[in-house]
Amino acid sequence: MRIQSPSLVELHSFLAVARTGSFRRAAQELCVTQAAVSRAVARLEADLGQEVFIRGSGGVVLTPLGTDLQRMTARHVRALETAGMRLRKPRERLRLQLSVVTSLGNLWLMPRLEDFRRSHPEIGIEFRQYRHDEDFTREDVDLWIDVKRSLRQQWPRQIAARYLIGREILEVCTPDVARGIRCAQDVLRQPLLYHSAHPDNWNIWARAAHLDLAGQRLGCGFDLVINMVDAARAGMGVAVVQECMVHDDLRAGRLVAPLGIRASTGRGYYLCWRRAQAQHPASELFGQWLQQQALAPVSAAVRQ
Template identity: 45%
Template structure:
């Protein structure tokens, strides 16, 4: 059987724009991108062979044909919503799609997921590819764990909540730490560094009261994970967020030679579209769990 009627996605986009007078606001309510709404409206207009909206200074308003079509379909879409409610309600949303920085995901989040799954067996967590040029317009992600730099502002419509990772401290193998008596002694050791943040050692040295503010750096690495592996291999000392080396600290592969943590001005934040807050139980449960995990990490 061939259906002539538009898809529900097209009808939802159409009615959303009719009711809100804005493609952007309709996209936020529907939890999709503005481009997805525009494409749905375009397909609908092509199917019906007429223009459905006029763009005016005050917003987007339906054309005469658009108002006519709105009257015809609005009651039927409302009927579908009512039928689902009467049948027992829509099934709970049980999937959370998360984009997280690779090193933080591998070293801090993934080892904890089994614990979340044990507490919430009905919720599925999917890790989606992280994009370093993220603009938060993707419709395949519910939550982001992103790095916030000093002075950075989240895009409009995105809310960010601090999780962890603002402070750094040195770490190295027990053998290398054996002869470290004071922070200044580190300057004589190979200082491994992340090539995106070459100033981390200077920041820590200054915060630790070391007069020499420009230490000579050793080998650099473009991924935090590689930096950590190099440190466990004995190549030198690193300065890093403790949450990224929990496993190595537990096993004794790495130690913290000095109990001095220094803030960098950066940190990992949990980000979400403001329009989708409190609209998906699974996302809300996972977000609350993440924040509690961050609190527990800070206590250790």
């Protein structure tokens, strides 16, 4: 019988490009050359007789055929990778060392981490201390989840980084505080809780809400998002915060977004790793899982 399925090399290359939107980033993820990824995708397209990507100056997007191929193969390729690891290392547990921004780790990652552990019990995760002034030279970390602190920030040349989550902010408060908010102007009558490293987040939100904050005094400032969220939960005022940080609070009704006005800071959280790092199967699986979690819909409690 003639084999009808693409090779695993071709599928790995195709799926990596589909995930990252770039042949270059796919090559970095797979620890191969960009030319090797291009050749593998070209063989796949030649075998299928159709293109799986539309190439453009801004990257690549999936064709309808590519979308179908990704949907039908991604889960099975991940299962093969997992099976390979378990069979190859039956007595050795893979270890993955992470350094994660404190607030994101506590508010977003930890509530989801049990899902990864159930899916990949062969991978042990160890958390390393997060450093605000990280220079990415530590040998005790395989992956970082770090924050882009400004629009102009450049990652070190030896580091590859992929956007994960957290560009958008919105206003949140308790249901009791929200009862006094019927329009954007009402927000200014409440104490405005802010992140002390990014007080301009309120200006970004105000522009999206068509408000002028000139002369407006802010309320309490916090150096950690997790503390600002605690203050909002306690009814101390209204906070503007990344939606991912309050996903569970919004779903449970502890916090609401009374107006649901979202604005982009252009920053967000990134998954980072050393370009020269040898291929780490646990890192790849964890990175794919993170991306799936980040793409999961966030349903905020927005009062109508």
